[in-house]
Amino acid sequence: MSFRKVVRQSKFRHVFGQPVKNDQCYEDIRVSRVTWDSTFCAVNPKFLAVIVEASGGGAFMVLPLSKTGRIDKAYPTVCGHTGPVLDIDWCPHNDEVIASGSEDCTVMVWQIPENGLTSPLTEPVVVLEGHTKRVGIVTWHPTARNVLLSAGCDNVVLIWNVGTAEELYRLDTLHPDLIYNVSWNHNGSLFCSACKDKSVRIIDPRRGTLVAEREKAHEGARPMRAIFLADGKVFTTGFSRMSERQLALWDPENLDEPMALQELDSSNGALLPFYDPDTSVVYVCGKGDSSIRYFEITDEAPYIHFLNTFTSKEPQRGMGSMPKRGLEVSKCEIARFYKLHERKCEPIVMTVPRKSDLFQDDLYPDTAGPEAALEAEDWVSGQDADPILISLREAYMPSKQRDLKVSRRNVLSDSRPASSSRPGASTATTISDVFSGTFAGAGESGKLQEVMQELRALRVLVKEQGDRISRLEEQLGRMENGDS
Template sequence: MCGATSEDGGALRTQYNVHRHVRGTTPLLDSIVVSIQACQATFYGVQIAWDPCSIPGRGALLNIRTRVKKFSCQQAHSNWFGPSETLFRLYNHRKGTLKEIDVHKNVSLISVSFISNRRVSMSLSKKPRESKYRHLFGTPFQPTECINGVKIGSVQLDANPVKANGRFLAVPWALTGTVAVIPLSHKGSVHPEHPLILQEDRTVNDLQFASTDDNLLATANSDGTVSFWRIPDGGYEQSPAAPEREYKVSEKRVMNLSFHPLASDVLLTADAAKSVQLWDVSTGQSRASLPDHQAAPTSFCWSADGKLVASSCKDKKVRLFDPRASSPLVASAEDHSGVKGAQNTFVGKQGEPELLLTAGSSKGTDRELALWDPRSFGKRLTTVRVDTGSSHLFPYADRDLGLVYVAGKGDGNIRYYELGSDEPMLHYLNEFKSKDPQTGLALLPKTNVDAVKCEIARFIKVSPNGLATSIRFEVPRRENSFFQDDLFPNTFDRKATTNADGWFSGSDASPHYISLNPEK
């Protein structure tokens, strides 16, 4: 069943091709086209199970859906159509003839029965957009392959508490001021006496693994300090006595952390006083600051080359910075208008210019995504409505393939989109669905995927029941006995290409790339 909608002069026009067995006075009829020409048209006996979520532009359809549902409850078994001011166009495919029937003059000609106990799926009749990722699907690992007993403590509403890299999972633990670091190789329940990072009399507001060092974890603390923890290769066997180093970076609570993607020992911090600074971790010195935040920042991200930083803020603005410039603020723009704090990430595909993606909400309850061009930052390139919901959205970028994954805190699904030059530039592909909501989610590095099985992404999801589940995303291929190089371009090896002193002095070293081909 296919449909298309448009609005013209206040009158809603909707057309559906209903491929159903039809009985009555037209036994040879195998398709009915119904054209609704007035907004006040009413339905009699229409038993169609709508699937509005599968129809782009579904806002107009919801009005019809409400009328159909309302009347169907009153006369669920009527076989007769009797809409007001409506023509039914009956098209006989076998004879190639089109017949218009005015129901007020020819009611007896229209006695039609629909199969109504099945869910009818509708989509636009236009040809689906071609994409090698159109059939991308997600599969959770078996429970026996997962980590159980993960006890996440209280966290900020607009924060994602789950952090992971290629080797470890880290979460704020149930006991205030503690953090658990669990090797990804662990299977089964976490021991009740699992070693914890203990910090008495203070809470942990954020935690981040270093971008270029899997064994270094930083925690943002409520007393204005940032602690750096060196994790043994196999994880902690006992609780560490003290951090490797710790710096006092503010008189207020430290709320956000973000490591530079390429330069070792470069860390961004943001505190509750709206102060944003960049530090040389090796010396504990503040080397730069990002002014002009009028409210608390909610999200930061670095461009892939580490030259730019973007911030989303509770003043509903998105800002772009060049941290090493004499005037760091490059541009700012009005971000999502909703009250929920926005999240951001740079997105793109290897060899193509990067864009900035923000995830937030409208003034209502619509959750949405927006794309921005850093080279022309004043106006959004596009806005894509996701759904209606109250939880925060978190975007995750695959910068090798130009894909974006979007998950809501408390949701059970993960949507995925593909970037493209054609409108709307961010194309919905599909979604992974689960009945288990996610307390937090982390995208693992590309080096963790199984390229032989055409697995292009892997997430680790922690649910309220304490289960940390790995989810693999695969592109189905008929033949996977050879390496699919179109799915696996060379990827960033996550090794530092410069240090803090070099970067703050203006050095920009290119990232190193490695092949995921297991035979190389």
């Protein structure tokens, strides 16, 4: 009786990575040499942002995606920080808004002109001051407009309403040591963090409570990472006691033992995980490595399934990942990474090999779109909402963004009690609804509520019509194929 090895079926088993041609790279970029385990790179469907070397301050470069080739040394940068920039993150709800955290202890939020920079940008829309040490992490809330999280080397996590420059929540007792990373869950009701004390924590930011904690998630002393997956499980990377690099999957309901634990190798670069909730594929990039490994996460043991490795000659200094709505669906592209070298940025395209020219429904389920599901005030009041999904069938085209409308005024004339309850608020300036440009002065809150209600009703209607269009398209496709 002959036994043959059963190969697990997966549509992602043959995914392959390919660097783009040289003329499609971004050359002559002086990538930052700061010794910080950030990705140094952030990308969205319009722009590529890279933290760069800057004399006497901190800067990052913002390039329209189409601006490939050699970048002029005099190309303008975003340069308002007085210390090196450590982390940057594009707003998921506005492709022209980016946040940065710096060694100068501040977080700044910037509006990038629609066609990119023509002169250095030194004036942020808002400066958020609340940390006492350098700010190494900034990450936007996935579904609530204007909500931004920052974490500093003061071991404090702050959550801000960027629309009012207001500190919403200060979590200063939950981390006894340096915070390595923070990751929101699918709807932004919780976040998880990896800390230098080797613990992974799951935290409810609005209550300021610790929901679950796992001490010594990885026993090694080198940096860990923890990210939330779409189903609520937590994926971590770290080091064993023998300094071997590890991956693990955890169920927050029971953090006693990992659901899965894999050892990779004995390199010493921190592993940066990038997760695609639509395909349940995790891409793991080691800092200083020259490879990207990718794994499919499933509901069946062994849960973490190795798919393949993309390898190149040059080690990576950092890495950015394109949101799904910025990919070329006609080429069956399921991920695109922007790999930083010493002096250039090289896009790497991950593709599922398919012969058909038709839209591949199974590769592209509806994905998170650029519309916020909640306003900051809704989230603060206790509401949660999943991301508003869009279909990629019509191959995403960047929509024209609304500018940040800034309205500075003294809080003393503001009738809202929330901001005046904060210490020092009387001297602060607030920025009214930064992203939607709506402004409610005293006595206009009723009108604002009306507009908000109408907006929500319209969102629901648009979603229903979108679903109906998809169903009709499917029906038409079946009729054309002679199925009905």
